[in-house]
Amino acid sequence: MTITESVTPTTDWVAAATAVGTALAEGVAERDGSGELSLAAYDLLRSSGLSRALVPAEAGGGGATHREMGDALRELGRHDPSTAVAFAMHTHLVALQVWRHRHGMDASAVFEKVVAGAILAxxxxxxxxxxxxxxxxxxxxxxxxxxxxxxxxxxxxxxxxxxxxxxxxxxxxxxxxxxxxxxxxxxxxxxxxxxxxxxxxxxxxxxxxxxxxxxxxxxxxxxADLWPPILNSVIGAALPLVMAAYLGIADRSVELVAQLLRGRTEPHMVALAGEMMNAYTTATDLIGAMFTDADNLRFPNTDAHAARTLSRKTVVADSLVATVRLAIETIGGAGYSRALPLEMWYRDIHGCLFHPLPRAKQTRFTGRVLLGHSPLG
The missing domain is CATH 2.40.110.10 (Butyryl-CoA Dehydrogenase, subunit A, domain 2)
Incomplete structure (x- = not known):
């Protein structure tokens, strides 16, 4: 599939993500089969302004807040999970530079590159x-x-x-x-x-x-072998954005259940839908809390902030996976069919488990910080 559209720049970042996602949506299943990245997606992300949205306005960017960028990634994840998660990698690197800027460090060189169209890997x-x-x-x-x-x-x-x-x-x-x-x-x-x-x-x-x-x-x-404080700032800047991209997958899964099963009264189906909503609400609320505590990239560079963010990430990941699993179970046999996109979303959502830190490493990190140790040891 060839994508030739461009997207008009805007400061409504969710609307921009909707426009980009809509342009990409038709080819998602094809790319899932081929495993090929959409290079055209990045042209759209540039033309829409999303690739530079987080750069402060005074540096030539869009001046989006951390939470606004998360909302845009969430919206993009509703349409094209692979592109949303890949784009979150660029976005979180820009967010780290914004954090540095907010703390009096010079990030102008990176801002200039991003405003000029650079995509950070x-x-x-x-x-x-x-x-x-x-x-x-x-x-x-x-x-x-x-x-x-x-x-x-x-x-x-x-x-x-x-x-x-x-x-x-x-x-x-x-x-x-x-x-x-x-x-x-x-x-x-x-x-x-x-x-x-x-x-x-x-x-x-x-x-x-x-x-x-x-x-x-x-x-x-x-x-090389001591805990570097720079990673505290990476964790606080990155994880809310990355998990927001995955939340878009959960959004679509819940919406599909509501669409397909509206009006059904079978007790087991109603109970499963309620259980799904428990997991979904947990994920949604904790991602919101991650953005709140990040304080628009003004959060402190501390082990304690990183440990709390990582704890939330683990619970969010478990809840996101549970949301999509329960969506399949609630729908029943049809949810197991490849005729519905749930099977792709279920495969995609599992990616959230592997971003730093996976559960076993996170619990060790958070436990050590609680007990007064360096995160490493």
């Missing part, structure tokens, strides 16, 4: 604290090599926001945080994403093969 899922890859110090910068997966939307990306392990640093193993153009010599994308859900998110592997990274592209050098 995150490798955070494979980086986390220890990171991977290798870096060698050379004149003016570093030569780096690594494989980073999954990197959602990387085929449409222009800049990889990544980190590289530097084991031979003078003061012991370090991690370099850096931005690398995906057009740089030695950078390639290996198409490795082949999953049961979110198949069209383009979450492939970015390969860095002896890539030169100038000193100016390195934003942070930190010890």
């Amino acid at each position: 995150s490798t955070g899922a494979s980086d986390w604290v220890e990171s991977n890859g290798s870096a060698v110090k050379v004149d003016g910068g570093y030569r780096v090599s690594a494989r980073k997966a999954p990197a959602s939307g990387c085929e449409a990306g222009t800049v990889a926001v990544t980190s590289i392990r530097w084991d031979d640093a003078p003061d012991g193993p370090q991690v370099l945080h850096c931005a690398i153009p995906l057009s740089a010599p030695g950078v390639s994308v290996e198409k490795t994403w082949n999953t049961i859900g979110l198949r069209a998110s383009g979450s492939h592997t970015i390969v860095f093969d002896d890539v030169f990274v100038p000193d100016a592209a390195v934003s942070l050098i930190r010890p």
Whole structure:
């Protein structure tokens, strides 16, 4: 399917997401089958203003709030889950820069790139604290090599926001945080994403093969095996946005149940619908609480804020999965059929379980913080 539309820029970000989602919706099933990312979707996200919506107005962006961006991702997730989740990766990186801006740090270089049309590709899922890859110090910068997966939307990306392990640093193993153009010599994308859900998110592997990274592209050098406070700000900025994209899938699932079963009175069906709504309400309310506590990206950079956000993420993920499962169960045998989109939504919704941190790692993190320890240990 070829998408040729453009979307007029607006400051009604949900309306913009509706327009983009509507343009993409017809090809969702086809892309789910092929596993191909919609590159045209990113043209629409640029032309609508959504790709730069979070950039402050004074920096040339749309001036959207954190919550408004979450609402837009939620709306996009109602139409095209794979694109919504992949786009949330770009969006959360912009949100981190807004957090830095709100705390008196200079984010102008990134803002300029995003306003000019850059799409940021995150490798955070494979980086986390220890990171991977290798870096060698050379004149003016570093030569780096690594494989980073999954990197959602990387085929449409222009800049990889990544980190590289530097084991031979003078003061012991370090991690370099850096931005690398995906057009740089030695950078390639290996198409490795082949999953049961979110198949069209383009979450492939970015390969860095002896890539030169100038000193100016390195934003942070930190010890490799200690908890870095920067990740507290990433967690607080990113997770509300990412989970909002998945909430759009739950929205559609609940709406489909209401549409197909309106007026039915069978006791078991009514009870299952009520149980579904318990899970859905839990997810919706907790995502709202995540945005409230994020305080439009003014939240404090503390282990406690990160731990609370991660606890909410785990409960939200469980509740979102339960919502779609119960939608299938409430509808009955027809819900198990591929004639309805529920089976795709059920595959897609499971992606929320794997964003940092999965349950076992989250409970350890949150428990350690509660008991007065570093999150790592």
